[in-house]
Amino acid sequence: MKASDEFQAPGLDLFSFPPLWPGAPYWLTKPTLMAVVGxxxxxxxxxxxxxxxxLVPRGLQNIAELGYVFIREHAARPFLGKDADSWMGLLLSIFFLTWIWNLMGVLPFVQLPVSSFLAFPAVIAFSVYVIKIYVGVREQGARDYVGNLIPRGLPKVAYVLLVPLELLQNFVTSLFTHMLRLAANMFAGHLILAFFSAVGFWFLFERPTLLGVPVGVLGVVMAIVMTGFEMFIQFLQAYLFVLLTAMFIGASLNPKH
Known part of the structure; x- marks a missing residue:
């Protein structure tokens, strides 16, 4: 059997895009265009x-206000307290932008979750990182900001290990956790949807056989089920992304120690 006659599972080529037209800048690709469109x-x-x-919201205003209330009550106020309202513009923008970038993975003719490309959530995560440090230094002073990151009242020997770990977590790993969590989930979800869709198309249209048709039907059913599940994950990851944003900024505004 020739290699072309064998089923090929989708791979990393799903995330490789040439420039939009010959001679265009290397960065001007479909993901970049969809990010701007979003x-x-x-x-x-x-x-x-x-x-x-x-006064009585209807239509689009009603939907937007539902999103506003959801983010305010479940992300802003738990971490920002009395400062929640002043940060709602940033949090709401991040939530809706991330959500629409995620949803592009299941939109017909687009089928490309922009957030699966690390560069895009990285830009937002790095912006939040800068804001977090700026707010912490502004509100507490540089010395107290760093000092308040370290728990107090522990045996002195514990600080030998604890201080480097706390500084590493707050100034290095938190940034990468913020952006990688979103990108990795969208990357994996897109691959899973592509796999089941490819199984259905291959065994039902490309190479239908007596034994292959049931596999193809199963692939289609799983693609439909996973699309619904992925839409839930897309919303959840957008919420978690903005939740971490509120948590990081809130920790700078209101240190625990």
């Missing part, structure tokens, strides 16, 4: 929802 779309939708707000 950002513009969120700006347009938010403007349409809140440019002329009604």
């Amino acid at each position: 950002a513009v779309l969120i700006c347009v939708l938010m403007w349409a929802a809140f440019a002329k707000p009604k």
Whole structure:
């Protein structure tokens, strides 16, 4: 049997895109275009929802306000307390932008979760990282900001190991955890959907056989089920991304120690 006659599972080539046209800059690819489209779309939708707000919200304003209340009550207030309202513009923007980037993975003709490309969540995560440090230094002073990261009242010998770990966690690993959690989940979800879709197409259309058709049907069913599950994960990861944002900023505003 020839290699072309064998089923090939989707691989990393799903995430490889050439420039949009010959001679275009190397970075001007479909993911970049979709990232910009998502950002513009969120700006347009938010403007349409809140440019002329009604006392009794309807339609788009109602949906946007539901999102506002959800983020305020379940992300901002638990970590930012009395400062929650002043940070809602940033948190809401991050939530909706990340969510629409995630949802692009299941949109027909797009089928590309922008957040699966590490560069895009990395830009947001790094921006939050800078804000976190700036706010911490502004509110506490540089010395107290660093000092408040370290728990107190422990045996002195514990600090030999604890101080480097706390500094590493707050100034290095927190940044990578923030962006990698989102990108890795979207990357894996896209691969899973592509796999089951490819199984269905291959065994039902490309190489239908008596034994292969049931496998193809199973692939289609799993693709449908996993699409629904992936949409839930896309929402959940957008929420967790903004939850971590609120947690990092809140820790700088209101140190525990």
